[in-house]
Amino acid sequence: MMWTPIGSDSTVPIYEQIIGQVVGVVASGGLKPGELLPSVREMAGLLLVNPNTVARAYGELERSGIVESRRGTGMLITPDAPQKSAEMRVAILKDRLRPLLRDALGYGLTASEINRLIELELAATIVSKNHPKSKPANPETN
Amino acid sequence: MMWTPIGSDSTVPIYEQIIGQVVGVVASGGLKPGELLPSVREMAGLLLVNPNTVARAYGELERSGIVESRRGTGMLITPDAPQKSAEMRVAILKDRLRPLLRDALGYGLTASEINRLIELELAATIVSKNHPKSKPANPETN
DNA sequence: GTCAGTGTACTATGTAGGTATAACACTAGT
DNA sequence: ACTAGTGTTATACCTACATAGTACACTGAC
Structure with a gap:
């Protein structure tokens, strides 16, 4: 564990x-x-x-x-x-x-855009850590 | 450029x-x-x-x-x-x-600790982009 | 037609990372 | 002493990535 x-x-x-x-x-x-x-x-x-x-x-x-x-x-x-x-x-x-x-x-992104993107992904990572069975809104990354 | x-x-x-x-x-x-x-x-x-x-x-x-x-x-x-x-x-x-x-x-870090670390590093990256001559407070990472 | 500049393809070489397998040196417990 | 379990070292092999050099097919401008 x-x-x-x-x-x-x-x-x-x-x-x-x-x-x-x-x-x-x-x-x-x-x-x-x-x-x-x-x-x-x-x-x-x-x-x-x-x-x-x-x-x-x-x-x-x-x-x-x-x-x-x-x-x-x-x-x-x-x-x-x-x-x-x-x-x-x-x-x-x-x-x-x-x-x-x-x-x-x-890539031309602003600092606030980057921060926002990171916070979203961080939140998503946390929920997927607590609910390993169903993956959070991330249908396709390709 | x-x-x-x-x-x-x-x-x-x-x-x-x-x-x-x-x-x-x-x-x-x-x-x-x-x-x-x-x-x-x-x-x-x-x-x-x-x-x-x-x-x-x-x-x-x-x-x-x-x-x-x-x-x-x-x-x-x-x-x-x-x-x-x-x-x-x-x-x-x-x-x-x-x-x-x-x-x-x-690593055992909390979400807010992570966000804070990222914002600091992002700010540092931005200033080092604008002043390529002198590197910002990062004497040794090893 | 020529020629320079395109993308494309191939072979060879080298390095880093990873695996598989085996051996060796040591320590603790019995 | 024996043995099982440590870390350690060595060899061989494979793959991905990157470089170097060469060659080929095509296009556009002259």
């Missing part, structure tokens, strides 16, 4: 999506310092992804100081992981947001 | 970025029906990109009915290109927005 399978509607590399999920869970208190991340193979099963891809994500999380590798035991959440994760979480979003907003402006 | 070179800070394929630029220019009236798109080779020079990549983008634009191929002449903007482009423009943005917003919610 804590981890959501990797979808295919994102151009973001899978290993980066995994990093994002871990950072998100840690930042929001779902995992606390001293606890262990799901093992590489277990996480691969949960996310329906190859273990190598998970290993790569874990490796980068270690280089970021979010997690510490314990051979034979698992990946340990570091003491300052919550703080670093909270920072990283907004950094990741900003990095993904920047090209999108630049393009949106390049 | 109408076309901006392809940057490298986007995970979106170059040919899709080109499609986006054309759609944006047409939707905002920068090019009208009956006019010609820059030639494959010329556009490649403007965007600092390989002609093959431009050709692929043009091909998909033709399949979308935005443009019509005239062998030996160029790519002609179709009569209903403005309408189709306007629709496509928001469809593209929505498709890129959806996974981002879903992830943002998954």
Whole structure:
């Protein structure tokens, strides 16, 4: 329930999506310092992804100081992981947001139009999260 | 001035970025029906990109009915290109927005936090567009 | 007719991301 | 000691994307 399978509607590399999920869970208190991340193979099963891809994500999380590798035991959440994760979480979003907003402006849309579009889509995303059965007014995007 | 070179800070394929630029220019009236798109080779020079990549983008634009191929002449903007482009423009943005917003919610952020973050980043993007020389408060994102 | 400039097509090469599979080094529990 | 479960590393293979270079078919202007 804590981890959501990797979808295919994102151009973001899978290993980066995994990093994002871990950072998100840690930042929001779902995992606390001293606890262990799901093992590489277990996480691969949960996310329906190859273990190598998970290993790569874990490796980068270690280089970021979010997690510490314990051979034979698992990946340990570091003491300052919550703080670093909270920072990283907004950094990741900003990095993904920047090209999108630049393009949106390049399309000739005004800032208020862009904001309105985003708020609508955000609302739609929230309701579709609460009612996974029926998709909200989005008949055709093609 | 109408076309901006392809940057490298986007995970979106170059040919899709080109499609986006054309759609944006047409939707905002920068090019009208009956006019010609820059030639494959010329556009490649403007965007600092390989002609093959431009050709692929043009091909998909033709399949979308935005443009019509005239062998030996160029790519002609179709009569209903403005309408189709306007629709496509928001469809593209929505498709890129959806996974981002879903992830943002998954990170444990509230809708208002997300909206605030986006408005800040949007404002920053606008000023950096008007003052390309000095970058706004964004010393390090890594 | 010629020629420059169109779109189009093909082959080859390189890189990044992902999968599949296997092996290795280590730790904890029994 | 044994064993199961850790992280780690390595190889091979595949696909999408992008580049480089070349060639072909067509159009318009001269």
